[in-house]
Amino acid sequence: MSENAAPPVRIRPDVLAMPAYRQGATPTRPGFKLSSNENPFDPLPGVLEAVAQRALETNRYAPAAMPELRAALAGEFGVSLDHVHLAAGSVAILYQLVHAAAGPGDEYLYAWPSFEAYPSLGLASGATGVAVPLTAGAEHDLDAIAAAITERTRVILLCTPNNPTGPAIRRSDFDRFIAGVPSDTLVVLDEAYREFVDAPDAVRGEDVLRDHPNLVVLRTFSKAYGLAALRIGYGVGHPAILSSAASVGIPLSVTGVAESAALASLTPGARAVHAERIAEIVRRRDALAAGLRELGLAVPEAQGNFVWVPEGRDRGGVDSAQALAAAFAEAGTLVRPFAGHGVRVSVGEAESLPEVLRIVREFVVAV
Ligand SMILES: Cc1ncc(COP(=O)(O)O)c(C=O)c1O
Structure with a gap:
């Protein structure tokens, strides 16, 4: 082509x-x-066996609700399973959230350089992406992002740790930032690399989620769990936000094979x-x-x-x-x-x- x-x-x-x-x-x-x-x-041990077993059912659609997996993930955040939304990769949820919240004339903000999918997230919905340069130290410039918020801003994407530059957003900086964001504006904490974070002062989605109904935390099985090819990621947040995301998503995109691989990745062994x-x-x-x-x-x-x-x-x-x-x-x-x-x-x-x-x-x- x-x-x-x-x-x-x-x-x-x-x-x-x-x-x-x-x-x-x-x-x-x-x-x-x-x-x-x-x-x-x-x-991980057990994953290939689970995949092979589930592959025997390729003639059937996987039941979309996937309650066992969602409950396991919800448990990590201390929330109920209706706070967890699965999709074919966390990038799919990024698209869904921007589409659900930002239409023509609306804006969504993100730091730059950051995840390369961000600039095109609003394309199909007609929303305008506004890129806010990183600091000289390659970190999110949260003051500049706060200054870029207008009445048209519907979504703010925060990538921590930031792909491609590496620094994580500090908890104290996050707290100060989100306190100044209008409570009806969606904030997305994209934590695709959360499992690798070891800085004690880094913000962690599970610690801040419950304080902010306008916050959605994104995680993925692609990176730390090594399931990139199977396409499975998840968002954790207010059930009504996630149900709007699901409304604009493509139905039945998470495969049963991906579900089984994710579940097998979460066994104690x-x-x-x-x-x-x-x-x-x-x-x-x-x-x-x-x-x-x-x-x-x-x-x-x-x-x-x-x-x-x-x-x-x-x-x-x-x-x-x-x-x-x-x-x-x-x-x-x-x-x-x-x-x-x-x-x-x-x-x-x-x-x-x-x-x-x-x-x-x-x-x-x-x-
Ligand atoms: C910051 C960030 N978010 C989200 C994703 C999407 O990951 P996936 O769709 O595989 O879950 C990536 C992938 O590189 C990423 O770097």
Whole structure:
């Protein structure tokens, strides 16, 4: 399918003008794929068996309510299961929430750079996305986001830890910020990388959800649980907000296979292995960040499963994100460049660490 071909039917000009979501590239030769913040580990014990078993029922629609899974997730937040909404990836819930709350003439706010899907979330609903630049330290500028709120603002997206730069929002900053947000404006705490957060002062959705009826917390099985291919994520919040999100969602998109894989990931045995793997990814992340800092790069605090190399000498970074990403690609390893901002490197296999540091060292020395 050629991207530039004109469609043979009338398509909305604003849709035609919008670039499609760009997935992290797939390696074309042996090397590491560190471009999509994926989990390098195999599925947790019991998951493949559960998937194989459930796959025997592929001729049937999965019952949509999935009460066992929702109850398990609700328990983590101390809420009832009607506070949990499942979808085919948390990105689907992001779309649903923006569509449910923001229509033509309305605005939704987000920090930038952040998750690359944010700018197009309002496209189909006609809402305008307003990007608020991060601070020089690559953190959310909550004061600037607060200043950007207008009577047209319907949704505020907060990504913590921020993909792609790494810092988590501090609890005290979050509390101060949300106290100033109109109580009828939806705030979304996108915690796709929550399990990797170890900063004691970071905001955690489960700690703040009950104080704010206008807050929805998003989580996913794609990252820490390694189920990216099965597409399952969830939102936790006020049941009426989530039911509006469901109203604009595509029915029956969560598969039974994904449901069974998620449930199998939450058994005590799977959770124990999960905790060990998270600890290992966090160790690798911290080692990678430390190694890059030793090379003279100002890597911001990394709280997800990725590290950020800023672009620009004034930010303590490399001269060109694209050139660094090209050097990686040349060596067979894929990372994600954000032109004009920096390069995100996902934490992958143990053997990828020395390779990442080698490539960056050679790049920095060569410049
Ligand atoms: C910040 C953030 N939110 C949401 C998502 C979506 O994850 P998924 O749709 O796989 O649950 C991602 C994926 O990269 C992400 O980085």
